[in-house]
Each structure stands twice: as structure tokens, then as C-alpha cells.
Amino acid sequence: MGPAVPQVGDIPTPGFSSRVCKTGARAGFKSNTARKSLTSARLRLACLDLGGPNVAGRASRVAAMDSLAAPQDRLVEQLLSPRTQAQRRLKDIDKQYVGFATLPNQVHRKSVKKGFDFTLMVAGESGLGKSTLVHSLFLTDLYKDRKLLSAEERINQTVEILKHTVDIEEKGVKLKLTIVDTPGFGDAVNNSECWKPISDYVDQQFEQYFRDESGLNRKNIQDNRVHCCLYFISPFGHGLRPVDVGFMKALHEKVNIVPLIAKADCLVPSETRKLKERIREEIDKFGIHVYQFPECDSDEDEDFKQQDRELKESAPFAVIGSNTVVEAKGQRVRGRLYPWGIVEVENQAHCDFVKLRNMLIRTHMHDLKDVTCDVHYENYRAHCIQQMTSKLTQDSRMESPIPILPLPTPDAETEKLIRMKDEELRRMQEMLQKMKQQMQDQ
Amino acid sequence: MDTLRQSPSPCSSRPSSPRTPPCETPAPVGIEAVLDQLKIKAMKTGFEFNIMVVGQSGLGKSTMVNTLFKSKVWKSTLPAPGVPTPQTLQLHSVTHVIEEKGLKLKLTVTDTPGFGDQINNSNCWEPILGYINEQYEQYLQEEILITRQRHIPDTRVHCCVYFVPPTGHCLRPLDIEFLQRLCRTVNVVPVIARADSLTIEEREAFRSRIQKDLKSHCIDVYPQKHFDEDVNDRILNSKIRERIPFAVVGADQEHLVNGRCVLGRKTNWGVIEVENMEHCEFPLLRDLLIRSHLQDLKDITHNIHYENYRVVRLKESHQLPRGPGWVNLSPVNLAPTSAGQPTTPRPSKARKRAQEEPKYEF
Numbered sequence: 031m032g033p034a035v036p037q038v039g040d041i042p043t044p045g046f047s048s049r050v051c052k053t054g055a056r057a058g059f060k061s062n063t064a065r066k067s068l069t070s071a072r073l074r075l076a077c078l079d080l081g082g083p084n085v086a087g088r089a090s091r092v093a094a095m096d097s098l099a100a101p102q103d104r105l106v107e108q109l110l111s112p113r114t115q116a117q118r119r120l121k122d123i124d125k126q127y128v129g130f131a132t133l134p135n136q137v138h139r140k141s142v143k144k145g146f147d148f149t150l151m152v153a154g155e156s157g158l159g160k161s162t163l164v165h166s167l168f169l170t171d172l173y174k175d176r177k178l179l180s181a182e183e184r185i186n187q188t189v190e191i192l193k194h195t196v197d198i199e200e201k202g203v204k205l206k207l208t209i210v211d212t213p214g215f216g217d218a219v220n221n222s223e224c225w226k227p228i229s230d231y232v233d234q235q236f237e238q239y240f241r242d243e244s245g246l247n248r249k250n251i252q253d254n255r256v257h258c259c260l261y262f263i264s265p266f267g268h269g270l271r272p273v274d275v276g277f278m279k280a281l282h283e284k285v286n287i288v289p290l291i292a293k294a295d296c297l298v299p300s301e302t303r304k305l306k307e308r309i310r311e312e313i314d315k316f317g318i319h320v321y322q323f324p325e326c327d328s329d330e331d332e333d334f335k336q337q338d339r340e341l342k343e344s345a346p347f348a349v350i351g352s353n354t355v356v357e358a359k360g361q362r363v364r365g366r367l368y369p370w371g372i373v374e375v376e377n378q379a380h381c382d383f384v385k386l387r388n389m390l391i392r393t394h395m396h397d398l399k400d401v402t403c404d405v406h407y408e409n410y411r412a413h414c415i416q417q418m419t420s421k422l423t424q425d426s427r428m429e430s431p432i433p434i435l436p437l438p439t440p441d442a443e444t445e446k447l448i449r450m451k452d453e454e455l456r457r458m459q460e461m462l463q464k465m466k467q468q469m470q471d472q
Numbered sequence: 473m474d475t476l477r478q479s480p481s482p483c484s485s486r487p488s489s490p491r492t493p494p495c496e497t498p499a500p501v502g503i504e505a506v507l508d509q510l511k512i513k514a515m516k517t518g519f520e521f522n523i524m525v526v527g528q529s530g531l532g533k534s535t536m537v538n539t540l541f542k543s544k545v546w547k548s549t550l551p552a553p554g555v556p557t558p559q560t561l562q563l564h565s566v567t568h569v570i571e572e573k574g575l576k577l578k579l580t581v582t583d584t585p586g587f588g589d590q591i592n593n594s595n596c597w598e599p600i601l602g603y604i605n606e607q608y609e610q611y612l613q614e615e616i617l618i619t620r621q622r623h624i625p626d627t628r629v630h631c632c633v634y635f636v637p638p639t640g641h642c643l644r645p646l647d648i649e650f651l652q653r654l655c656r657t658v659n660v661v662p663v664i665a666r667a668d669s670l671t672i673e674e675r676e677a678f679r680s681r682i683q684k685d686l687k688s689h690c691i692d693v694y695p696q697k698h699f700d701e702d703v704n705d706r707i708l709n710s711k712i713r714e715r716i717p718f719a720v721v722g723a724d725q726e727h728l729v730n731g732r733c734v735l736g737r738k739t740n741w742g743v744i745e746v747e748n749m750e751h752c753e754f755p756l757l758r759d760l761l762i763r764s765h766l767q768d769l770k771d772i773t774h775n776i777h778y779e780n781y782r783v784v785r786l787k788e789s790h791q792l793p794r795g796p797g798w799v800n801l802s803p804v805n806l807a808p809t810s811a812g813q814p815t816t817p818r819p820s821k822a823r824k825r826a827q828e829e830p831k832y833e834f
Contacts, residue, residue, distance in 0.1 A: 157639020371742025
């Protein structure tokens with residue numbers, strides 16, 4: 031287990047981490063292959079602030095941590111039961127082992143109880159298959175009651191913002207998914223500044239979070255900030271259109287933009303390749319900052335690195351969505367039936383849908399939230415505070431080190447009221463959950 | 473009256489004229505030979521056809537033209553990446569002479585790059601309308617000359633193919649604005665472009681929604697209902713009208729399918745054959761434009777659209793014609809070519825020629 035030790039020097043860790051390393055080896059934990067990633071994961075987590083669910087979510091890491099933590103869980107239980115011979119042996123290891131390697135597991139359990147939330151925005155011209163793709167990604171039909179507008183109604187349509195929320199549960203993990211839809215974008219004859227309502231909405235969510243965060247009661251802050259924006263590029267153009275460039279430049283500093291090539295089943299493979307290259311060139315040329323996938327660590331295994339490389343090379347993803355299940359080669363697949371063949375949505379040779387789904391849900395969901403919180407929101411906050419302090423110094427001519435929002439300070443009574451309302455809200459939420467459960471059981 | 477006379481039969485004994493021998497049908501006059509003469513003349517002079525393709529970039533307009541005429545008539549050039557699209561619409565014409573079985577066709581294709589690509593597309597149809605009216609103006613100026621050419625070069629747009637993007641929902645406001653304005657000036661044939669992104673059900677639903685939209689906005693696309701001349705035309709054109717707009721796919725590459733060489737697009741899940749009616753309706757479009765209705769398109773352009781334009785222009789000149797062939801038109805800001813002045817009168821021979829009806833050349 032010696033070779034793992036050099037990693038200790040890389041990260042400034044408290045003194046006993048090296049001990050953790052060696053004891054791990056002596057205890058003979060699990061498989062050799064997991065060991066390398068195991069130690070690095072443990073070391074990293076040892077110095078991370080585990081206040082929020084910042085756990086890197088790669089499946090093997092989680093599994094490795096589970097395998098590591100399990101015996102220590104048992105340790106805790108056994109400590110509470112009457113001592114046995116085995117216990118005395120474990121107690122020796124106990125002395126050298128602090129045991130906070132269970133922390134990720136604790137976080138994991140808490141997150142499962144609390145559930146995750148994620149806000150996804152979809153934008154693009156109408157008719158590019160946005161609702162179909164959302165349906166395929168999350169396997170829920172959020173647009174059952176949607177009525178397509180006729181041509182007359184469209185002439186006077188302006189850009190709207192529509193929110194649909196759905197609770198998805200899988201294997202005990204709850205996800206509260208909010209989809210922000212932008213019907214009417216890019217559909218009019220004159221589309222000047224048609225991205226302004228969308229930009230305003232994103233700013234509004236930031237502002238609301240900023241106010242909540244700076245307020246006095248921060249228990250139930252609702253995070254409505256947009257974590258990711260899927261932007262649909264038409265496959266019929268020769269690259270980015272002026273509307274696309276305008277939208278992305280207006281929003282690239284506010285939200286993570288993931289560009290997608292929509293309706294990719296109308297392109298032959300060579301056309302897809304050319305279009306992707308052209309879009310990448312134009313994104314560079316226009317200086318648009320789309321969401322960048324984080325670099326994978328140097329100590330990851332080759333498979334993961336290869337996957338990561340493929341992911342980066344196939345951006346922007348060429349996707350196809352489908353609401354229907356068709357029969358292909360004796361199997362039922364999600365796809366589109368044409369007279370000349372069947373397009374399978376989940377076939378990697380047909381489109382990049384699987385890559386998008388994995389990226390969005392299975393591997394990068396947390397990173398998207400992190401970047402939103404750490405980068406976009408902080409930029410907004412800094413900008414906001416600067417504006418306020420400059421206004422304050424202009425108005426009152428005094429130094430104000432702590433930016434105080436111009437909110438009235440609530441007195442004791444209002445505080446009590448707020449607390450009561452919070453309690454009520456929580457109770458109602460619990461009741462709603464119970465009712466939902468009951469309905470599902472029925 | 474002699475009863476025999478009332479029932480003439482080939483071998484009747486009615487007095488026959490000395491020329492026709494008895495018991496023989498009168499020899500035909502030989503009118504059908506005129507058709508042959510027309511055909512020979514057509515082969516010599518050849519045909520002209522001007523087609524305009526309008527639609528957003530990337531909808532396969534140039535590929536469609538190449539597929540229609542089975543030759544590399546048009547090569548679309550892409551602007552370099554990062555270069556912004558030009559603010560005003562630039563129309564671009566290319567002329568080719570195509571020959572098939574001894575018959576020459578002078579084909580002019582006018583492209584409209586940049587249509588509908590800007591953020592603000594208000595009035596993006598004005599350059600196109602201007603171009604079409606300019607061609608009418610040129611023809612009009614040639615026509616009112618005292619010494620006219622025997623065969624006036626016809627640059628008028630005979631057909632405008634409008635490419636509707638396959639959103640699957642309905643016509644966009646831009647499509648409606650454009651079609652409303654243009655169907656009054658030129659024959660418009662709307663097609664659903666890049667139809668390989670729609671399944672058959674989606675295609676039919678899209679088509680019926682488009683037809684409803686066209687009707688509710690009073691957009692009269694080719695073949696127009698009130699120009700049907702007789703019952704046969706009406707029946708044929710009704711069948712065509714049911715299928716408008718055609719869902720087309722264009723391709724200029726050949727692939728091998730079941731041992732046959734077909735024009736198509738090869739994807740990972742199959743080959744889309746362009747000339748297969750089960751895959752797309754390109755054969756219908758080709759038949760309409762070239763094989764059956766080419767002449768009709770030209771007729772309607774000449775007899776109806778051009779005449780409408782001429783009436784409007786003559787009214788604008790605020791003067792009644794001073795006699796056959798002498799029309800003083802006020803200077804026009806549309807046509808950059810002629811100054812609108814009649815040429816100095818030549819001797820009476822020219823005036824006599826000008827008295828004749830404008831001859832329709834074909």
C-alpha cells in the first residue's frame with residue numbers, strides 16, 4: 031500500500047491522515063483495484079467541508095466508500111452491545127483510527143432523506159423537439175395538457191416563462207425537478223431582444239435567493255435558481271444563427287448553457303460531424319462560454335478518462351427524442367419509426383441522447399449545481415453588492431462594510447410570526463407527502 | 473324530300489361532289505400537323521424557365537434544385553464561420569442550359585440567401601418582391617417598344633418554391649407574412665423541406681395544419697383554384713391541392729440499395745430514397761414543376777400575374793394609351809434599365825407591327 035502514500039504530500043491534510051492510510055492497508059480492505067481511488071477519495075474527503083452535499087458522485091467511488099464505511103458502522107453498533115473477544119481486537123484498531131471516513135456515508139443518508147432539487151431550462155425555437163426530449167430524459171410527460179397554438183395566435187405571441195415541477199423518485203432517492211420552458215422564443219418575425227424575458231427571469235431567481243440568503247430567517251430557503259439551460263440549435267442551419275448567438279451571449283455569464291443539436295435524425299453522420307465542428311468554431315469565434323465539463327483527475331482509471339474524453343469531443347450533443355416505443359428487431363425500444371428504418375433514441379450509434387442523459391443526470395448534475403452556486407450566483411451577488419455599496423456611498427457618504435439590504439429589521443413579534451409560518455409550512459409539506467404516498471399505494 | 477337523302481350513309485346514293493370518290497370518308501384536313509410544326513419550332517427555339525427558391529438557410533434549397541434538374545446547377549457557398557450574415561438580402565441568379573433528347577431548356581435559378589436568418593426579419597420579403605416586379609418591368613419595357621424584338625427575353629419568375637421548415641407544428645408568422653404577399657404576384661409552391669425529420673403521421677398532421685392555415689389566411693398557392701380551365705384540369709389540380717405542401721427530401725449522392733443505384737441519403741438506420749414515393753414526395757414535386765405543369769406555370773405568369781402588373785403600371789401612368797402601341801410611362805424607380813421614354817417613332821411599318829396583340833412566345 032506504500033505507493034499510495036505520496037498522495038498524502040499533495041494535499042495539506044491533518045497529521046493523522048497518513049495513519050488512516052496505513053491502517054486501511056493493515057485492515058486489508060477490499061479489492062486492490064478500488065484501493066487507489068479509495069485512498070485518494072478518502073484523503074480528499076478528509077479535508078473537504080462536509081456541510082453540504084458536495085460529495086463527488088461517481089458510482090465506483092460511492093461503492094468504494096460504502097465498502098470502507100460498512101465495517102465501521104458495524105463497529106459503532108458493536109460498541110453499544112456487550113463486549114466480546116472480537117471487540118477487544120477491534121478496540122486496538124479503534125485507538126489509532128479516528129473513524130470520520132463514515133462521513134460521506136452519513137451525508138449520503140441525509141441527502142437521500144432530504145432529496146435533491148434541480149432546475150432545468152429548455153430554450154430554442156418552437157418545433158425543435160424540446161418537450162419530446164424532456165419527456166425522453168425524465169420519462170414523465172409534463173406537457174399532457176399543452177395545446178399547440180395555431181398560426182393566428184402565434185402572430186401576437188410574446189416570449190413567456192412557464193414552470194413545470196415534478197417529483198421523481200427512484201430507488202429511494204427523491205428528485206424535485208423543475209423544468210422552465212420558454213415558449214415563443216425566436217418565433218416572431220422580429221425577434222430583437224427576445225431573450226430579455228428569459229434573462230430577466232434568471233436574474234429574478236438570483237435576486238430572490240440573494241434576499242433570502244441575506245435575510246434573518248434562512249431555514250427554508252427555496253432554491254429556484256436555474257442550474258442548467260439546454261439550448262436547442264436547429265439542425266437545418268449551417269451553424270449558429272444570429273438568434274442563437276444573441277441568446278447565448280446574453281445568458282452565458284448567468285447560467286450553464288449546454289448547447290444541443292436538435293432533431294438530429296435528419297442528418298447523415300458526415301453532416302453531423304461537420305455541423306458540430308462548425309458550431310464549436312463559431313462558439314469560439316463569438317466568445318461564448320458554454321458549460322465546460324470539469325477535468326477528470328489524473329488518478330482516475332483509463333475507462334473513466336476515455337469516457338470523459340469522448341464526452342468532451344462529442345459536444346454539442348446531437349440528440350433525438352421520442353414519446354413512443356416501437357418494435358425493432360423483436361425488442362421494444364424508444365424510437366421513431368420511418369419508412370426507411372427505425373431510429374433508436376438510446377442507441378449510441380444513432381444519436382448522443384445517452385451521453386446527454388448520463389452527463390445531465392448521472393454524472394454532472396451536482397457539478398452543474400456547484401457551478402451555478404459558486405460561479406454564476408457569486409458573480410451576480412458581487413455585482414449586486416458593488417452596486418449597492420456604490421449607491422450607499424453616494425447617498426449617505428459613509429463607509430458600510432457589511433452590505434445590508436434595505437430591508438426593515440423585523441421585531442420580536444414578526445420573528446415569532448415567521449417562525450410559526452415556517453412550522454405550518456413544514457407541517458403542510460409533510461401532510462402533502464403523506465397524501466401522495468397514500469395515493470400511490472392505492 | 474327524298475327519304476334516301478335524310479339518312480346519309482357512306483354508300484348512299486346522294487349526289488356526291490365530283491371531288492370525293494363514293495364510299496370513302498372525306499380526307500382529313502390535316503390539322504394535327506400543326507402540332508408537329510409547333511413541336512419542331514419548340515425544339516429549335518428551346519424553352520425558358522425561371523425558378524426562384526426561398527427559405528431559411530440550410531433547408532436544402534440548392535440540393536433540391538440539383539436533384540430536380542439532375543445536374544449540379546447550383547453550388548451553395550457557406551460563409552466562413554463567425555462571419556455575420558449580411559443585413560440585406562442579396563438575390564443571386566444563375567443560368568444554365570440543360571439539354572435532354574434534343575430539347576434545350578434555359579433554366580435560371582434565383583436564390584435568396586439570408587432570407588429569414590436575421591434576428592429582425594421584418595420586411596425581409598421586400599427585396600424579393602422588388603426583384604420580381606423588376607423582371608415584370610423589364611418585360612413591360614421591352615413590350616412597349618416601338619421596335620420590339622421578335623423574342624423578348626423572358627426573365628420573369630415563373631415559379632417560386634417556398635421551403636417551410638419541418639417544425640411539425642404549423643406555419644410561422646414569417647411564413648404567413650411572406651406567402652400572403654407573394655401569392656398575389658407570382659406562382660408560389662410551398663414545400664415541406666427536410667421532410668426526413670418527420671414520421672408519416674407527423675407529416676400528415678403537419679400538412680393538414682398548413683392547409684388549414686393557408687385557407688384561413690386566404691393564401692392562394694399554385695395551382696390556383698380559379699384558374700382551372702376545364703373539368704379535367706380541375707380534377708387533376710384538386711388531387712394536387714390535396715397534397716400541397718409536398719414533403720420533400722433532396723439528395724445529390726447515389727447509394728447502392730438492393731443492387732440498385734438510387735439517389736438518397738444514407739444514415740445509420742437506413743437509406744432515404746429520394747425518388748421513392750413511400751419515402752418522400754419529391755417525384756410529385758418534380759412532375760408538377762417539370763413534367764406536367766411547366767407550361768401552365770409560364771402561362772399563368774404571363775397571362776395573369778404579368779397582366780395584373782401591367783394594368784397597375786398603366787393606371788399609374790395616369791394617361792390613356794394614345795393609340796395602339798404608344799404608351800408614355802412615367803419614369804419608374806423600380807427598373808434601373810430603361811428610362812421609360814418611348815423611342816422616337818419610326819416609319820409606319822413599325823407602327824403597324826405595334827398594332828398587333830402582344831404575341832405569346834413559347
